[in-house]
Amino acid sequence: RKEVEQDPGPFNVPEGATVAFNCTYSNSASQSFFWYRQDCRKEPKLLMSVYSSGNEDGRFTAQLNRASQYISLLIRDSKLSDSATYLCVVNPLGNQGGKLIFGQGTELSVKP
Amino acid sequence: EPEVTQTPSHQVTQMGQEVILRCVPISNHLYFYWYRQILGQKVEFLVSFYNNEISEKSEIFDDQFSVERPDGSNFTLKIRSTKLEDSAMYFCASSVSGLGYEQYFGPGTRLTVT
Numbered sequence: 001r002k003e004v005e006q007d008p009g010p011f012n013v014p015e016g017a018t019v020a021f022n023c024t025y026s027n028s029a030s031q032s033f034f035w036y037r038q039d040c041r042k043e044p045k046l047l048m049s050v051y052s053s054g055n056e057d058g059r060f061t062a063q064l065n066r067a068s069q070y071i072s073l074l075i076r077d078s079k080l081s082d083s084a085t086y087l088c089v090v091n092p093l094g095n096q097g098g099k100l101i102f103g104q105g106t107e108l109s110v111k112p
Numbered sequence: 113e114p115e116v117t118q119t120p121s122h123q124v125t126q127m128g129q130e131v132i133l134r135c136v137p138i139s140n141h142l143y144f145y146w147y148r149q150i151l152g153q154k155v156e157f158l159v160s161f162y163n164n165e166i167s168e169k170s171e172i173f174d175d176q177f178s179v180e181r182p183d184g185s186n187f188t189l190k191i192r193s194t195k196l197e198d199s200a201m202y203f204c205a206s207s208v209s210g211l212g213y214e215q216y217f218g219p220g221t222r223l224t225v226t
Contacts, residue, residue, distance in 0.1 A: 031212060032212040032213075034214065038155075041201070041222075042219065042220070043203055043217040043218060043219050043220050044155060044203070044217050045217070046214050046215075046216065049214060087154075087155070091212060098143050098145065098160055098167070098207055098209075098210035098212075098213065098215065099145075099157045099160055099168055099170075100145075100147075100155075100157060100205075100215060101157065102154045102155040102156070103154065104153075104154045105154065
C-alpha cells in the first residue's frame with residue numbers, strides 16, 4: 001500500500017462547480033496532515049493544514065477521518081485560478097525531523 | 113511576507129561534476145529541508161536539518177549528497193559527482209519547528225545533468 005494515495009484524476013470541471021479530492025494514508029500513527037497546491041513546474045504552496053475537527057478557509061474545506069485514515073478537500077464555487085495539482089501531504093508521527101510524505105497529486109482543470 | 117529563496121533557478125552540469133544548490137530559509141525558522149521532484153513524479157523527501165545536524169535522511173540521500181549551513185542565513189545541498197538520474201527539481205523548505213508545523217517551499221532549482 002502506498003504511504004499516501006490520492007485519486008488519480010485529472011478532474012475537469014466547469015467554473016462554479018464543487019469538486020472533492022480524496023486521500024488515504026497508510027501510517028495510522030500519523031498526526032499532521034496538509035493540502036498543498038502545485039502549479040506546473042512550480043513549488044508546492046501550502047493551502048491548508050487539516051485538523052481532526054475539520055477546518056474551512058473560504059471556499060475550501062478539509063476533513064480528516066482518523067478511523068478510516070482518510071483526508072478530503074472540498075472546493076466550492078471553483079474558479080479558473082483553482083486549476084492546479086492538489087497534493088495530499090502527511091507528516092508521520094514520531095519523526096522529529098518533520099519529513100513530509102507527498103501523494104502523487106490530483107490535477108484539477110477548471111474550464112470557463 | 114517572508115519567503116524561502118533558492119539559487120540558481122536552473123543549473124546545467126555534466127555527469128560527474130559537483131554542484132551546490134543554495135537556499136535562504138525564512139529567517140526565524142529553525143528546521144530546514146531538501147526535497148526533489150523528478151519530472152512527472154511526486155515530491156520526495158531528501159533530508160531534514162536542525163541545530164546544525166541532519167535530523168533524518170532518505171535512502172536517496174547517499175554519500176554523494178551533503179548539506180551545510182555555512183553561515184546564519186544560507187543552507188546548501190551539495191551533490192559531489194552528479195549522475196543523469198539526479199536531474200530533477202530540487203526544493204528547499206523551512207519550518208518554525210519540526211513535527212506538525214507547516215513547511216514553506218522555495219521556488220526550486222531545476223538541475224539538468226547531461
